Amino acid sequence: MSQELEFFATCPKGFEKLLAQELEGLRIKKVRPLGGQVAFYGSLADAYRVCLWSRLTSRVILVLDRVGAATSDALYEDLSHIAWEDHIGPHATIAVSAHGTNDQLRNTNFIAVRTKDAIVDRLAAKRGSRPMVNTLAPDVTIVVRVSRNRATVGIDLAGEA
Structure with a gap:
């Protein structure tokens, strides 16, 4: 089993809930909207899936x-x-x-x-x-x-x- 990592997906303020829904649609678990970003946990493969398929995120940061x-x-x-x-x-x-x-x-x-x-x-x-x-x-x-x-x-x- 791969190690669970922490990430932040950044987005414009006001889009956090929409981004959280989008991430859940990409099968990302443990999603939490914050100010101007959404925290999530998962594998490196999950993060790269967000980089590839998210239309709302600006950046994906590996903490x-x-x-x-x-x-x-x-x-x-x-x-x-x-x-x-x-x-x-x-x-x-x-x-x-x-x-x-x-x-x-x-x-x-x-x-x-x-x-x-x-x-x-x-x-x-x-x-x-x-x-x-x-x-x-x-x-x-x-x-x-x-x-x-x-x-x-x-x-x-x-x-x-």
Whole structure:
């Protein structure tokens, strides 16, 4: 039996219930509408089925972890413990998309740079080389969503829109 993973399917605000119904029609289990997205659980095959057949979702995000985000140092430290080498190939390019802010992390560009720093520093320590950043056409897009003192970190499975 395959491991059950957590995903978010993003959509325009107001379309959450319609997207939840669409996902249920695609045989996706454990669907939960949220603000601007629908959470669901399933296999990687389920997520790719959503990428392929959903007409309402903008992005499908594979949730990797939830980390501390009370400060930029806490965010960096927690992100550096994620096994990025399991998700980013040795020659892959990356980009980071950051959303949300809090009292200490007030700028999404800063959050994206701090996230990128944690990822490339870990990969440099593990592999001896840092991945290249390509904001226009990355091989892997990392998504960070800050809310209060926590951040949800994931990988965008949908690719280019």
